Amino acid sequence: MGTGAVPDAAAVGDSHAALLRDVMDRIGDKWSVTVICRLDAGPLRFNALKRATDGITQRMLSATVRRLERDGLISRTVEPTTPPRVEYALTARGRSLHGVLAGLVDWTERNLDDIRRDRAAYDEAGSRARSSAGSSPGGAAASWPRPSSASSPRPSAARPASTAAPPNPPTPASGSNARCGASAPTTSTCTTSTGPAPRCPST
Structure with missing residues (x-):
């Protein structure tokens, strides 16, 4: 009995899943689908297949086939001519896949108008939602006016403590012992050592 290593079940599962994804990618590729559909009518040479597959480049067609x-x-047949003649044709597996793809195309044709209408309704609803969000006060597009420099009060700088000198003391009146305030009102009287004196002149 052989003693070979038993393959890990997880590794086998991952490999199967990876192959499945790869084949599904091939089936879902638009150029693969188009080439299979074009070859359903019969074998085609490379240039004829390129003309039948509208929009495909020569490099993309080469990679696809x-x-x-x-x-x-598909199968590739090279005929020994000058120059060599190369034809591509569907295999039995390719023809079976074409039957599945034909059903998918039929389904698309039957639902195409409804899909187009639903797309338009969805896009219109999204556009209205974006417009509503942009015009609302809390929307991303809303902008609040910023106060101009002319209307916004500026903070006043702190003023240093006043260092002005105190007012000068009153100057004695000329010719007497009276003392009068420098800013005394015009009705104030001066007092002398000998009695009331005449009113002080207005300052």
């Missing part, structure tokens, strides 16, 4: 040939979906 190589992948399809590797998966066994």
